[in-house]
Amino acid sequence: MKRATFSWLGRDVPFLEGESIASALDAAGLVSFGPGMVAGDTRYFCGIGACQGCLVRVNGVVREACLAPASAQSLVEPLDHDAGGKPLHTFPHPVAGGTRD
Numbered sequence: 813m814k815r816a817t818f819s820w821l822g823r824d825v826p827f828l829e830g831e832s833i834a835s836a837l838d839a840a841g842l843v844s845f846g847p848g849m850v851a852g853d854t855r856y857f858c859g860i861g862a863c864q865g866c867l868v869r870v871n872g873v874v875r876e877a878c879l880a881p882a883s884a885q886s887l888v889e890p891l892d893h894d895a896g897g898k899p900l901h902t903f904p905h906p907v908a909g910g911t912r913d
C-alpha cells in the first residue's frame with residue numbers, strides 16, 4: 813500500500829491509500845477533530861456516516877471524515893478554523909448560551 817500525508821492545521825498526517833481521513837486522524841492520535849456545530853467536539857465515532865460526529869472541512873467543503881478518503885492533495889481543517897489555525901467564526905455555545913472563542 814502506498815503511504816502519503818495530508819495537511820491538518822499545518823501538520824502532516826500520514827495515511828495509507830484507501831484509508832479515511834477519520835481513520836488517519838485517529839491513528840495520528842487526534843481524538844478531537846475540533847469544536848462541533850451543536851455540542852462538544854467532533855470525533856471519530858460511528859465510522860459509517862450516520863452520526864455526523866466527525867465533520868471536518870476538506871478543501872473548504874464540510875465532509876464526514878469517516879467517509880472522505882484521505883488524499884495527498886487534501887487540506888483538512890476543523891469546522892471553525894482555517895488552514896492557519898485561525899477561527900473562521902464562532903458557534904453558539906449550547907450550555908453557556910454564548911459563544912466559544
Ligand code: FES
Nearest residue numbers: 857859861864878
Ligand atoms: S464517525 Fe459518524 S458520521 Fe463519521
